[in-house]
Amino acid sequence: MAKRSIRDRGRTEKRRRTRDNDDSKQEPIDEPVEDAPEPIVEAPSEDEDEGDMAYQALVTILKSEHKEPKPKSTKKQAKEEEEDDDEEDDEENAEEESDEELAGENLAENDDDDNEEDEDDEEIGGIDDEEDAQDPFESHFNAASEEFVAKAADDVKNKWRLAKKTRVKNYTILENLPPLEKPLPIVPNPEKFLKQRVKLAVDYSMENDPLVEPMLNYQDINYAYKSHTNSKYRRLYATHCVNHVYKTRDRILKNTERLHANEDLEVRDQGFTRPKVLIVLPTRNAAYETIEQLIKFSGVEQVENHKRFLTQFHSTEKVPETKPNDFKDAFKGNSNDFFCIGLKFTRKAVKLYSAFYSADIIVASAIGLARILENPDKTKRQYDFLSSIEVLVIDRANHIEMQNWDNVQTILKYINKIPKEFHNADFSRIRMWSINDQAALFRQTLVFSEFTTPAINNVITTKSKNLAGKIRFKPVITEANCIMNSVALRIHQKFTRFSSSSPQEDPDARFKHFTNAVLPNIFKTSSYEDGILIFIPSYFDYLRVKKHMKDNTRISFVALDEYSDQSSQDRARYQFNSGKAKVMLYTERFHHFHRFEISGVKSVFLYGLPSNPLFYNELLRCMGKMVFKERAEAELCILRAMYSKWDTPALERIVGSERAAVMINGNESYEFK
Structure with missing residues (x-):
């Protein structure tokens, strides 16, 4: 597929939104002296009436004794025989796609094969021991009491403290923690808790990588990777995202088995909706590279809709050799910036183009996702599928900022918001911090950029509420390397x-x-x-x-x-x-x-x-x-x-x-x- 010219993309962006005067909305700019702990500014509160209505509706449903019966599991007939034909149809449709179409958009409530999962899903991440309380996944998402979280929600509004300042390689690493009575534990060597299937798929060394510990401990990270040639961090966050999905699904499946044995157990292991990871990227080629990494670290061999994916997201088109290397890296392949695609992970396969409400990971451009969240046609606006995101990744943030940073602000406005509808959620298993509109306290935000700017820094410095704290990797710039x-x-x-x-x-x-x-x-x-x-x-x-x-x-x-x-x-x-x-x-x-x-x-x-x-x-x-x-x-x-x-x-x-x-x-x- 021929990619759009820069000029055409600019015109399309101009038609989609009001002319970009985002620079007029001046972001608070970091102080020159960056060693001091950065205060947390409370994010703008949501509309109180809307929040009250949603909460009252939620309470009403919780009190209701009526439970809708789940549909019985049925297998698709002759599914394997139809797959090849479906792939060919998908590829033909992709080739006819216009630049105005949002590649990957699927706002259906469920995938057609969702009922199959009940029949043949078992532990998808590999056979592990029972949950370990020291596992960062358990200690971060499942250990905090309702009383602790309620107090912490007030504590994070106060000034955060600079807990640690270290020099590692060519970075100054600044760790800021919220003023909690008891900080969330940071586990050394967290890579030992990776799911077995992920461990077997990892083909790089995590040893001596300063990103590993904070990332796998679910701390927020602001990392300047300095050069487009530095790509190891991308493999690391792809590994982390797949591992998080496997941990989440396996815990749910284990708890379901426990409930079958004892219906009186109370287990809270879910959010309002299934998607748990959101990855924001600037171009379809960036999405192609990242999704291929996710597939690789998933350890599965079967990928559904892969031909369609390659047609819409991959391209061998080259950037002129006269351009600088970083430009060639940024705009290589398919540089279309309009996409939003869901990935669903099962024991046997990764399904691309999954319905968003059935997906585990959503990979989107900022403008593509913002178009769904604030569609000019108000009847088509949706944001519920972002209500339970637990890991947010913003990669190649400098490129996204040049496209239009307003779109990132739009995403941050809607992420972890109480949903308008509840999409057949099992409220008996939803974590209380989700019900109490406290999901932002547990969401991990990972921001990666070649260099930092005030707008990029503010995603972590002023928007972060993560109880695990936040880490900034500041490059050491001397007269020799400036x-x-x-x-x-x-x-x-x-x-x-x-x-x-x-x-x-x-x-x-x-x-x-x-x-x-x-x-x-x-x-x-x-x-x-x-x-x-x-x-x-x-x-x-x-x-x-x-x-x-x-x-x-x-x-x-x-x-x-x-x-x-x-x-x-x-x-x-x-x-x-x-x-x-x-x-x-x-x-x-x-x-x-x-x-x-x-x-x-x-x-x-x-x-x-x-x-x-x-x-x-x-x-x-x-x-x-x-x-x-x-x-x-x-x-x-x-x-x-x-x-x-x-x-x-x-x-x-x-x-x-x-x-x-x-x-x-x-x-x-x-x-x-």
Whole structure:
């Protein structure tokens, strides 16, 4: 299947949602000093009336003595004979799919073969001993009393403490814990509790990996993997997700057997709905790679609907060799960003395209899932299948942020919300912390990004309520490994700090400094009267600057943003390269999706520091290209940047942590060459 162009995806996104002004909704930005424990800000409460209604309905059902009989198990006739024909039909339908269709969507209440599971399901994770109280799965989800959880729900609203700060390899690891009277136990060597089938499928070493202990102990993790070549963490979270599914299903099956022997037992081992894991990814190719890992670590050989899956999610299409390696990795294969697919695990098989309410794992793009949660047609909106998610994974978060971070905020709004309907749930087995709307206290959130940004950090720092605590892996960036040290060109670089009293006021202070101190002198401070590229990370800031320059100056300029069509791009690049337009406004998101080497650049001004440090190097290379072509002199080219103390994380990636600390607290201007 041919993948959509970046331009087409941008247009589709624009049609689906209001123009992305997400940057105008400024996220709280982390303080420059990150060693201090980060306070937890209570997430916005849900509508009280809606919550009361749901709770009252739930109580009513709990008190009811009426129980609907379960349908008797029946096997499908001639199922194996029909599978090949079904696969062929699925493949043909997939080939006819349009880019507007949500690949994998299945909001049916149940799969057709759900009744089969009652007949031939047995322990799917492999034969293990009885539950071990030291098993992190047991101690995290099943050991806490109702009274403990009720008190903990209030405690997490208070200031969390920095429990541990360690240096491992090239990371500073910060562990923050909630102020509980008795912290949840952290088990050493938790990999020994993996299900037997998962252990047999694991083909990599977990030894000395600092991610293993917090992940398998269900702590929240914010991990910057630093390079697209680092993929081991993906195998680890795939292993963890499959293991969690097996632990959950096997516990339910064991308890069902116990209830058959003694109906008076009280066992609470379930949520409102079956899905327990949600994995959010940016592209279908990323989903393809992750799902193949999940299948591998499941230890099963039979995969239903695999041909259809390969047709819709896999592609051998290559990215041009002229693009940077990280770009080729991000956009390789099928880069369509519209999908949401359910995976169901049984003893014999993994079923792809499972109905969401019958699935164990849901793999989705942020925009695809958000489209279901807030469908323009309100009658089609659904979120109940997210009510019992216990492990949330957000991977390649930088790419998702460039698509539209509002979609992630939408997911966080609905996850673990009390369902509108109860979907034949057995309330006698639902955990009390689910019934009491406390599931967020136990949900593990894993966020992986190449580098962190304020929006990405806030998923853990302000949205996390996990009683097990949260771990941040902060890369150690020195003068030796910062991006500036990798620049081979000797081009003048000047950084100027402006005052900004708070993150909320930073956009206004930045705009005021630019319009009062920078723009009036932009030609005076440049050795050339043309070829000035103004790089603007925030789309909201870009629109503001563009309007100001159009309404209040006579500067001849062109502008490139993520919504520019091909003809606009070609025209703007020609006018800038030929000198007809003296200035180009250029957004970070446009560069992310295209990675052009803009011709005609003789000087660069950074309205804000790029979140991706590689972009800094690439902007310098644009000037180097002009020097190589002898259209500019290296001694006369200059990169100028303005920054505030709220830009510390991005500044550290460019100049290193030690120099960044000096630049934030010392003089207002620094020069490098």
